[in-house]
Amino acid sequence: xxxxxxxxxxxxxxxxxxxxxxxxxxxxxxxxxxxxxxxxxxxxxxxxxxxxxxxxxxxxxxxxxxxxxxxxxxxxxxxxxxxxxxxxxxxxxxxxxxxxxxxxxxxxxxxxxxxxxxxxxxxxxxxxxxxxxxxxxxxxxxxxxxxxxxxxxxxxxxxxxxxxxxxxxxxxxxxxxxxxxxxxxxxxxxxxxxxxxxxxxxxxxxxxxxxxxxxxxxxxxxxxxxxxxxxxxxxxxxxxxxxxxxxxxxxxxxxxxxxxxxxxxxxxxxxxxxxxxxxxxxxxxxxxxxxxxxxxxxxxxxxxxxxxxxxxxxxxxxxxxxxxxxxxxxxxxxxxxxxxxxxxxxxxxx
Numbered sequence: 001x002x003x004x005x006x007x008x009x010x011x012x013x014x015x016x017x018x019x020x021x022x023x024x025x026x027x028x029x030x031x032x033x034x035x036x037x038x039x040x041x042x043x044x045x046x047x048x049x050x051x052x053x054x055x056x057x058x059x060x061x062x063x064x065x066x067x068x069x070x071x072x073x074x075x076x077x078x079x080x081x082x083x084x085x086x087x088x089x090x091x092x093x094x095x096x097x098x099x100x101x102x103x104x105x106x107x108x109x110x111x112x113x114x115x116x117x118x119x120x121x122x123x124x125x126x127x128x129x130x131x132x133x134x135x136x137x138x139x140x141x142x143x144x145x146x147x148x149x150x151x152x153x154x155x156x157x158x159x160x161x162x163x164x165x166x167x168x169x170x171x172x173x174x175x176x177x178x179x180x181x182x183x184x185x186x187x188x189x190x191x192x193x194x195x196x197x198x199x200x201x202x203x204x205x206x207x208x209x210x211x212x213x214x215x216x217x218x219x220x221x222x223x224x225x226x227x228x229x230x231x232x233x234x235x236x237x238x239x240x241x242x243x244x245x246x247x248x249x250x251x252x253x254x255x256x257x258x259x260x261x262x263x264x265x266x267x268x269x270x271x272x273x274x275x276x277x278x279x280x281x282x283x284x285x286x287x288x289x290x291x292x293x294x295x296x297x298x299x300x301x302x303x304x305x306x307x308x309x310x311x312x313x314x315x316x317x318x319x320x321x322x323x324x325x326x327x328x329x330x331x332x333x334x335x336x337x338x339x340x341x342x343x344x345x346x347x348x349x350x
Contacts, residue, residue, distance in 0.1 A: 032198040032206065033158055035218065037070035038084055039195075040093065042210035047085055051093065053104040059193045060108035060166070061096035062210040064117060066195040067164030067264065068092055074161065076266050078273075078307075096120055110135070110168070110260060113193070117264045122299050123309050131267055137168070137260035150261065151230075155199050157263040165196040166262045167207070173238055173254040175246045182253070189242060191259065194219075223258055230258040274322035276303050281326040282319060290315045 042062040044051050051058055065082075069092065072079035082088035100116025102108045108116075114135050121131035136150035157163045172186040197218055198206040206218040223230035238254055246252060274282040276289040278301070290303035290311055297303050297311035304311050306318040 031200060032218075034067075034070050034164065034195075034197050035206070036073075037066045037164075037195060037197060037208060038082070038089075039208040039218075040065050040084060040089060040210060044085070044090075049087075049090055051090070051104070057104050057107045058093070058097065058102065059210045060113050061093050061100055061102055061116075063166050063193045063195040063208075064096050064100075064113075064120075064264075065089065065092045066208050066210075067166070068096070068120075070164060071162070071266055076162075079266070099123070107190075108193075113166075114262055117262065121264065121266060123304065123307065132265040133262065134265075135260055135262045137258070151258075154196070154261045154263070155201075157261075157265075158196055158199060160265070162267075163263050163265040166193050166264075167196050167205075167258065168193045168260040168262070169256055170259045171254060171256055173242060173252055175250045175252045177247075177250050186255070187242070189239060189254075196261075231255045272322065272325050274305050274319040274325065276300065276305050276315075276319070282322045282324060286319045287316065290319065 040062050042051065042058040051062075068079050069081050069089075072081040080088060080092055082092055096102075096116065097104070097108075099119040100108050101112045102116075114133050118131065118133040121133070136153050154165055154167065158165050168191055170191040171189045173189055174183060174186045176182055192211065194210065195208040196205060197208055203222060205221055207221060209219045212219055238252055243252060272280065272282055274286060276286040279285065286303075286305070289301075290297075290305075293302040293311045295311065298309050300307075302311055303315050306314050308314065
């Protein structure tokens with residue numbers, strides 16, 4: 001859930017409905033890109049330890065954890081893996097929540113989610129600075145933007161094997177005195193984040209929703225294009241504290257809208273352990289990076305090659321353990337490929 005100053009309670013019912021995308025009437029089966037991702041549950045209260053204040057406020061780090069584990073299980077082995085209900089799951093979610101400044105009573109701010117994922121990938125998971133986190137959709141001031149291009153971008157990112165996508169929805173409401181026309185202003189009442197799994201190319205998406213787990217099949221969601229934004233074709237109860245503040249003689253209506261998406265991409269899993277300066281070899285120059293940032297650095301490129309958030313003696317140990325390791329640079333790989341091609345051509349000529 002993304003933070004809001006006015007409403008929390010409605011999320012327990014509404015969270016699973018809010019971030020999804022893509023219309024309700026199509027019959028085509030979605031293409032499943034990441035159906036084998038975990039489906040962690042934000043209401044985890046057992047086994048011990050439970051999440052703090054288990055409930056709707058943890059949807060962002062829990063959804064992001066699904067993607068972290070999916071990437072870990074598909075070749076990006078510097079990322080941690082975990083099963084549902086394990087200590088490892090708890091640790092990943094808690095690490096993400098810390099990096100995202102998640103308030104377990106209020107939620108996670110959108111920009112904090114982006115920044116926190118970037119921090120997690122470069123610190124907690126010790127991927128170098130080439131990790132990428134990008135968001136698209138509704139602007140942070142709440143204006144309704146044309147999201148068509150952004151949705152196309154979401155689908156493109158979803159299909160990539162090095163990228164996972166979180167999608168976010170928000171509940172909006174407005175009221176009028178009975179008989180009067182509806183106005184143009186809407187009140188944002190809160191939001192919810194889920195992990196995107198599949199898309200059929202036209203109007204269906206499958207998701208793993210942290211509100212509807214645990215260990216259940218994918219949820220299917222839909223949107224209706226409204227000319228400048230998508231609405232979810234579902235009914236969500238208006239929070240009681242909102243409706244009770246409205247004057248008598250009025251009526252209220254609400255919309256659930258797709259608003260944002262965050263894609264996070266990890267670099268080539270071949271990045272060498274201990275290669276602080278990313279020159280494809282673990283050598284004395286990596287010790288120099290650690291030495292230059294000892295006690296003050298906190299990221300991979302500053303020498304934190306063991307991912308504990310500090311540049312200290314343990315990073316010397318990590319470099320020592322991998323000293324001499326090397327990987328061919330792109331130019332070298334290209335020469336090898338050309339050499340192989342030459343051998344093939346020569347054999348053919350014979």
